[in-house]
Amino acid sequence: MKKKEAIFIASILVIAGILGLGFRISGQRSHNTIRITVDGKEFGTYSLSKDQVIHIGDTNVCEIKDGKVTMIEATCPDHYCMKQKAVDEHGGSIICLPNKVVIEGKDSAEPSESDDSPKIDAVT
Template sequence: MKKKELIFIAGILILAGVLWLGFQIAGKRSHNTIRITVDGKEFGTYSLSQDQIIHIGDTNVCEIKDGKVTMIEATCPDHYCMKQKAVDEHGGSIICLPNKVVIEGENTAEDSDSESSPKIDAVT
């Protein structure tokens, strides 16, 4: 190989490494709170640092314990929401379709309000 080819390949590898590192750092956002919505309307925002039990109307009950939230009671017939993975500081969501309840991890205020974070504004 010629010297120019080696420099070109090294430049591509360095660029790929920098992009990979950038995506790794951007993907590690902290979700310190959860947001609960019922039928598309916000029910409340709760901190994952405080252990508590939350009664969501007359249909669902979730529990925040040790920085994780799980659905512990539901009036829906299939109880799939109770079997879903817990939402923690890494994010995630719990969805109860029959009762229209959604629990999702929220980014911290500094992450979600930053000008550089992309905002998706489309429905497919």
């Protein structure tokens, strides 16, 4: 192998390593808040750092404890929402379909959408 070939291969590996590291860092988002919606309307946004119990209307109760949120009470017949995995800083969601309640991890570092920002609405 010639000297120029070795330098070319080494530079490709360095560039690939830098790009890989950049993608890994940008992919690690922290979801330190949750957003609760009821029937598609926002009920509230809550921090995962504060332990609390949230009464969602007359139908559901969720609990934020130790940086995780779980559904602890629900009036739905099957209680699948209470069996779903807790939402934590890695994200996730809890959905109570009969009561139309959705709890989802929200990335607080995401830029908020404003009326000025362009909306992409296309199917290709």
